[in-house]
Amino acid sequence: MKALILQAPKEAISCQETPQPIPTQGQVLVKIKAAAINHRDVYITQGLYPGVVTPIILGSDGTGEIVGLGEGVDSSWLKESVVLNPSIGWETATNVQPKTYEILGMPKNGCFAEYIAVDLKQVHKTPKHLSSEQAAALPLAGLTAYRALFSRAQLQKNERVLISGVGGGVALLACQLAIAAGADVYVTSGSEEKINQAIALGAKGGVNYKEENWHKALLKKANGGFDVIVDSAGGDGFKYFLDLANMGGRIVFYGGTRGSFKVNPQKVFWKQLSLLGSTMGNTKEFGQMLDFVDETQLIPVVDSTWTLEEGAAAFDHMDQGKQFGKIVFKIN
């Protein structure tokens, strides 16, 4: 089969022939129809991840059809359209991941291939209203955004939400999930175009964080502060979130690309703020996310589709950061 393979960190990935996997006991063989890139994949190729195992087929997000069954798997699963849960080993609904927790696509082979063999517990039925490309856009970003908004920040209907850097994969899905949940959503971005695209999806407004005093402009534009703020940057700009947060506000973050941030404790305790770290989620949260997408008929945004042969170019497109929505490989 064809697969995008990373031979060693800091090398470019390339589309190569590799043996098709064979499902073992309790596994299913999925013929991948579409798979999406995450920053994680790019960081791994750039050698920014510790403990990278190579050669490896990358890819945490995939969807496809079950075409083969390992021993012990009920035959009713054959031909089922499924989306893969990229969280491996966090099956019980605990609030923290176990030590054995892994993410699909390193160290285990991932979805940038024509086939993948995975444990049955990793597959969930694909929401019927989604194309393969749309479904592939969902898993990692949707799970991370769902846990941040609902499990961690306990978002309530009609609350006011701020999503920073809405061009990011998780940020955009957080924006869509929060809108679908009935929240009033505002965004920041370094690109006016992305702000307008978020508004077209239902956001109430946004500001460009490259502008001086963006936080003041936002407070004015939004006519008040925010109950939930979702961030993955940290850094110097984080301090403004303490001012932008309403009393009882929850600031949740699943990344920190701009590094450490400073906190004035007086601003936090008097306002009863909560600063909440979050990651991808457990199996229960993955199912809840899919159910929510199904109920609200949410459609994740696909930026562009590529073939596996265009792998290196697709990774470059991701690295340039001009996309709005997920970059998806159309495979079978």
Added chain:
Amino acid sequence: MKALILQAPKEAISCQETPQPIPTQGQVLVKIKAAAINHRDVYITQGLYPGVVTPIILGSDGTGEIVGLGEGVDSSWLKESVVLNPSIGWETATNVQPKTYEILGMPKNGCFAEYIAVDLKQVHKTPKHLSSEQAAALPLAGLTAYRALFSRAQLQKNERVLISGVGGGVALLACQLAIAAGADVYVTSGSEEKINQAIALGAKGGVNYKEENWHKALLKKANGGFDVIVDSAGGDGFKYFLDLANMGGRIVFYGGTRGSFKVNPQKVFWKQLSLLGSTMGNTKEFGQMLDFVDETQLIPVVDSTWTLEEGAAAFDHMDQGKQFGKIVFKIN
């Protein structure tokens, strides 16, 4: 009646004669038996609080006997032993204080007096196992500690708790409440003597934060990290809490005497940490705290007792920070 009165910020308080208050509709007249000092009182005299109204009778913590009733108050309250809830105007069990929220003892006259007239809704029956001095040690610190541990950090039985600066009034009550809740409690202090006093109360151990690498010594001594950390200092030392926290840990703070602190977001999100600001609590939490003290027969620590005439000296004793437990005026 006699009362400790602050004539203007940055002046010393002094014991003076002042008219006895008269309870208005819905109020009760309490003959104060004992009242405790909080850092808040000292900060107000030092001009460190914004918007101080003078002349003022300070004092947020008081207990006594109801000796007079305003119109509309049921006569069964007469002669009742009561403890005063220092939170004014936060009667509904919301997660944030309303804008009209006040603390007893400024701008409204407080407890360092022979009598006080307060709304009936501010008084709760005194736990029967406590002396007046012990009951006076409870309100502000007990309420703050209770909300931090239980409402905000959601402390569970058998969890591991770290209380920083256990010599503080709230910190010591947090230590006692957590021990009473069945937690394994460790403490820090700048004083070996206070660490030993906390151990005598049931803490498992502690370290002196003035020692270099105290956080490493603590991890070793405690044989692992902590699920809940309670702090009111912030500052440079806060960063160690991110290392000391267990997966899913909650770091709750109700003050920041050492100023801003820096947060490495990677340490927070991967460990699913929560950094939670907290203050005093609402009326429901005050009642829950008293019930908890009653059920567990907890006895707050009284450092020393003073007369109202010794007011300025008692304030100095507080400011020197050598006390362990509350500094209490014995009044009637």
